[in-house]
Amino acid sequence: MSVQVVAVTGAASGIGRATVELFAGRGAKVVAVDVAKRGLDDLAAGHDGVVPLVGDVSAEETNAELAALAVREFGRLDAVVLNAGIGGAGPLESPGAIERFERILAVNVRGVVLGIRAVLPALRASGGGSIVVTSSVSGLHGDPGTWAYNVSKAAVINLVRAAAIDYAVENIRVNAIAPGGTATPLTAGVIAHPALGPAVTERIPQRRWAEPREQAEVIWFLTSPAASYITGVTVPVDGGLTANSGLLLPPAVPGGEPR
Numbered sequence: 001m002s003v004q005v006v007a008v009t010g011a012a013s014g015i016g017r018a019t020v021e022l023f024a025g026r027g028a029k030v031v032a033v034d035v036a037k038r039g040l041d042d043l044a045a046g047h048d049g050v051v052p053l054v055g056d057v058s059a060e061e062t063n064a065e066l067a068a069l070a071v072r073e074f075g076r077l078d079a080v081v082l083n084a085g086i087g088g089a090g091p092l093e094s095p096g097a098i099e100r101f102e103r104i105l106a107v108n109v110r111g112v113v114l115g116i117r118a119v120l121p122a123l124r125a126s127g128g129g130s131i132v133v134t135s136s137v138s139g140l141h142g143d144p145g146t147w148a149y150n151v152s153k154a155a156v157i158n159l160v161r162a163a164a165i166d167y168a169v170e171n172i173r174v175n176a177i178a179p180g181g182t183a184t185p186l187t188a189g190v191i192a193h194p195a196l197g198p199a200v201t202e203r204i205p206q207r208r209w210a211e212p213r214e215q216a217e218v219i220w221f222l223t224s225p226a227a228s229y230i231t232g233v234t235v236p237v238d239g240g241l242t243a244n245s246g247l248l249l250p251p252a253v254p255g256g257e258p259r
């Protein structure tokens with residue numbers, strides 16, 4: 001049976017919002033968690049069965065309340081999507097870089113550790129369940145000027161493996177997606193940049209950015225019974241970006257010259 005009750009963090013915007021809309025549209029009840037109250041309120045107002053929770057995922061109380069609210073409102077919890085994330089630390093040697101690094105780790109890594117820890121009892125009570133973490137292609141490889149985010153997104157990939165092993169016998173699966181460039185408020189500046197936008201698009205084999213819904217569909221799949229034997233993996237959802245070694249040779253075309 002598909003997921004009946006799911007909690008989604010980073011729910012007010014982008015990939016998290018698309019995930020809430022997709023699950024709610026398919027009949028699931030949703031606890032939608034974010035620091036952004038306004039975005040959450042209009043999301044909840046527009047969808048039946050979506051309950052907002054304003055809170056910071058780096059705080060233990062938010063995660064405890066996420067699980068408690070699901071059980072209180074809907075009687076159970078079947079899945080959690082630990083998606084809230086932030087980027088940007090600036091050059092490693094810049095003033096304030098370490099404080100910004102620590103904040104990135106607090107949201108992108110500590111928030112996920114706390115989230116997993118908080119939902120386990122409720123998932124267990126449902127006879128098992130599914131945890132999906134939003135990592136990134138930036139967790140699979142390094143990017144220029146992105147060291148802090150790279151560290152955080154790589155950390156959760158190995159956390160997913162370790163937690164998957166520990167909880168597999170309890171029928172709790174733990175997986176991640178690694179989105180490539182996805183059109184959300186997080187990336188709007190890059191997409192709109194006259195030089196950077198086209199340059200990044202050119203590197204994506206599918207030659208376009210993902211829509212948030214294309215990430216949400218893979219999250220849906222990972223939580224569904226169709227993925228019942230998948231645990232501990234990170235699925236790139238990146239239009240072929242990480243299939244490329246980094247060499248930017250033109251693609252081979254039918255009838256083209258041998259290289």
Ligand SMILES: NC(=O)c1ccc[n+]([C@@H]2O[C@H](COP(=O)([O-])OP(=O)(O)OC[C@H]3O[C@@H](n4cnc5c(N)ncnc54)[C@H](O)[C@@H]3O)[C@@H](O)[C@H]2O)c1
Nearest residue numbers: 010013014015034035056057084085136179181182184186
């Ligand atoms: N957009 C991309 O290209 C892309 C690529 C790879 C990975 N990701 C990851 O996908 C996830 C979602 O990103 P998005 O692109 O939808 O970004 P977004 O900025 O549109 O949405 C992120 C949401 O998380 C919320 N949030 C931030 N810090 C929070 C906190 N401490 N507690 C609770 N909520 C918090 C924000 O308020 C926002 O609503 C992030 O983890 C991001 O790192 C995005």
